[in-house]
Amino acid sequence: MSPRPAVLRMSEVSGAEAVWLLEGSGLGRLVYVQREQAVVRPARHVWEFGSLIARTPTPAAAVPLSVTYQVDEVGAETGTGWTVTATGKADVITDTDEAAHYQRTLPGWVHGPHDTLVRIRPQSVTGFRFTRATDG
Numbered sequence: 001m002s003p004r005p006a007v008l009r010m011s012e013v014s015g016a017e018a019v020w021l022l023e024g025s026g027l028g029r030l031v032y033v034q035r036e037q038a039v040v041r042p043a044r045h046v047w048e049f050g051s052l053i054a055r056t057p058t059p060a061a062a063v064p065l066s067v068t069y070q071v072d073e074v075g076a077e078t079g080t081g082w083t084v085t086a087t088g089k090a091d092v093i094t095d096t097d098e099a100a101h102y103q104r105t106l107p108g109w110v111h112g113p114h115d116t117l118v119r120i121r122p123q124s125v126t127g128f129r130f131t132r133a134t135d136g
Contacts, residue, residue, distance in 0.1 A: 007133040008079050018084045018127030021071070023047040025084075028071035030056045030118065032064050032090075043118075044106045045069070052086055052120040053093070055108035060092045060116045069120055074130060082129045088122040 006059045013021070022028075022045075043056035052069055067090040074081035093099050102117050 009131050009133040010016060010095050011129050011131065013082070013127040013129055015125055018125045019047070021082055021127055022052070022084045022086060022125065025071045025073065028054070028059060028069055030037060030054055032060055032062075032066075032067040032071060034064070043069070044108055045071075046102075046106060050121070051074075052122060053102055053106070054118045054120060055106040056116055056118060057108075058116045058118075059114055063090055063116060063118055065089060067118070067120060069122075078132075080130050080132060082127060084096065084125065084127040086122040086125045088120050088124070090118050090120050093117040093119055129130045 026044055026046070028043055028045055032039050034058045039058075039062070041058045043054040045052055045054040047053075054069060064089065069086045070083070072081065072083035074083065093102065099117050103115075106117075108115055122129045
């Protein structure tokens with residue numbers, strides 16, 4: 001007889017905790033719509049001065065005015081962990097000094113036309129924790 005699968009609970013976290021989880025992670029996904037299709041690209045990020053800076057293999061011309069950024073850490077075996085989603089205005093970092101700084105500090109992809117630095121100014125940051133439900 002196989003063991004019963006664990007029952008999980010999804011609980012919303014405060015905005016402050018969601019930002020804290022986002023700050024503590026370094027890898028996420030940039031999500032945007034292009035030609036009426038959702039596009040998801042991996043990205044490295046850092047949270048600085050209320051903005052999220054992401055380095056992603058996305059053509060700069062494809063970055064729209066508004067994007068979503070998603071980060072999570074969920075255990076494959078347990079299903080426990082958390083997820084955070086930030087949505088807001090986005091712009092490509094074009095200043096050469098600022099771009100050079102982030103290219104040095106954020107691991108990324110080979111520099112080229114698909115290695116883009118994006119500044120996201122989140123208008124919302126939401127998050128959830130996934131925990132084991134207690135019996136009772």
